[in-house]
Every structure is written in C-alpha cells, then in structure tokens.
Amino acid sequence: AQSVTQPDARVTVSEGASLQLRCKYSYSATPYLFWYVQYPRQGLQLLLKYYSGDPVVQGVNSFEAEFSKSNSSFHLQKASVHWSDSAVYFCALSMGDYAQGLTFGLGTRVSVFP
Amino acid sequence: ETAVFQTPNYHVTQVGNEVSFNCKQTLGHDTMYWYKQDSKKLLKIMFSYNNKQLIVNETVPRRFSPQSSDKAHLNLRIKSVEPEDSAVYLCASSFYRDWGAETLYFGSGTRLTVL
Numbered sequence: 115a116q117s118v119t120q121p122d123a124r125v126t127v128s129e130g131a132s133l134q135l136r137c138k139y140s141y142s143a144t145p146y147l148f149w150y151v152q153y154p155r156q157g158l159q160l161l162l163k164y165y166s167g168d169p170v171v172q173g174v175n176s177f178e179a180e181f182s183k184s185n186s187s188f189h190l191q192k193a194s195v196h197w198s199d200s201a202v203y204f205c206a207l208s209m210g211d212y213a214q215g216l217t218f219g220l221g222t223r224v225s226v227f228p
Numbered sequence: 229e230t231a232v233f234q235t236p237n238y239h240v241t242q243v244g245n246e247v248s249f250n251c252k253q254t255l256g257h258d259t260m261y262w263y264k265q266d267s268k269k270l271l272k273i274m275f276s277y278n279n280k281q282l283i284v285n286e287t288v289p290r291r292f293s294p295q296s297s298d299k300a301h302l303n304l305r306i307k308s309v310e311p312e313d314s315a316v317y318l319c320a321s322s323f324y325r326d327w328g329a330e331t332l333y334f335g336s337g338t339r340l341t342v343l
Contacts, residue, residue, distance in 0.1 A: 204271070213322075
C-alpha cells in the first residue's frame with residue numbers, strides 16, 4: 115500500500131529565512147506527487163505537482179519542490195518566507211488510478227515569526 | 229477563487245441527529261470526493277463519485293451515505309451522528325484523465341461538532 119510521511123509536525127522559521135519541508139513516500143512505482151497548503155479555516159489549495167520530467171517543479175508563491183526517486187522524496191522549499199506563509203502544508207501522492215483521489219501525509223504546521 | 233462550494237460552513241448538533249452537507253463544483257469536473265479531516269489534521273478519503281457513479285467507498289460507518297444528483301453535486305448525509313463524527317468534511321473535485329493523476333480542488337470544508 116502507498117503512504118506519505120512528513121517527519122516534521124511543526125516548523126518554526128523567522129520571516130525572510132529559507133524553508134524546507136520534508137516529504138517521503140512509499141510506493142512501488144513512480145507516483146504523482148503534490149503539495150497542498152491549508153490556511154486556517156480554509157480548504158486545501160494546490161501549491162505544485164509533479165508528474166514526470168524535470169525533478170524540480172515550480173509552484174505558486176515562489177515555492178518549489180524537488181523529486182528524488184532514489185530517496186523516495188519530494189521536499190518543498192522556499193527561499194524567503196513571509197508571515198503569510200504560516201499554514202499547514204500537506205504532501206500527497208496519487209497512483210494515477212481512476213477516481214482514487216490522493217493519499218495525504220499528516221501535514222507540517224509552519225509558523226513564521228517576524 | 230473558490231469553485232467548490234460547501235454548505236454549511238459549520239454545524240453543531242447533538243448525538244443521534246441526522247445532518248446533511250452539500251457540495252457543488254462549477255469547474256466542469258466529472259469526479260467528486262468527500263474527505264474527512266480529524267482534529268489532528270489527518271485527511272482520509274471517504275467516497276468518490278464519477279459522473280454520478282460511486283467509485284470509492286472506503287470503510288466508513290453505514291450511517292454515512294453520499295448522494296449525487298449530477299456530476300456537479302455531491303452531498304453527504306449522516307444518519308444518527310456520533311461524537312466521533314466531529315471533524316471537518318472536505319469536498320473536492322477533479323477531472324479524470326486516463327494518462328495520469330488528477331489534481332483535486334477542494335472546498336473550504338464543513339466543520340461538524342457533535343455534542
């Protein structure tokens with residue numbers, strides 16, 4: 115069975131600092147990978163997705179992620195965070211099967227302090 | 229810009245009552261989902277529908293029943309709620325492509341509190 119692990123439940127960073135959120139997946143084939151963000155009392159919003167090709171994908175709001183097949187990872191990064199980046203970030207996996215949806219990690223809560 | 233609409237935003241009820249949540253998407257998608265998000269933020273798929281046909285029906289209590297009138301609407305009924313049903317219920321939609329994964333678009337959720 116497939117799974118997604120986000121090892122860091124909480125991350126605290128200062129405004130202007132860089133951010134890296136870790137994501138490891140378990141799946142026998144190459145999955146489709148996503149990062150979503152959830153702001154307080156809101157639904158999930160897509161940041162970026164990886165299907166194939168260039169392992170570095172660019173997303174909204176200057177986020178980027180790097181896929182590594184050898185490490186089974188899909189880490190999210192941002193060079194300089196803003197206080198508005200405070201949210202919960204979810205890594206998710208799809209096997210590409212018909213209407214099966216996504217398997218999510220437990221999320222990483224990011225707090226950005228001024 | 230919100231394109232998956234959920235009502236109500238919040239609902240407080242007592243054990244044993246029946247509740248219904250509505251979801252509508254205006255994206256022209258053909259697949260809709262219900263996810264449950266618990267207090268620890270864990271997201272688990274409950275159901276998926278494609279063109280009004282039930283595709284995924286995860287192991288959820290029988291008191292939960294999805295209802296789809298057309299591909300743009302997917303409602304969720306809970307008959308006789310229990311305290312453990314307190315959660316945020318997220319509706320999502322996608323457009324199925326046979327060449328790869330679907331990107332899910334989520335509504336803002338319905339927060340259910342069972343007293």
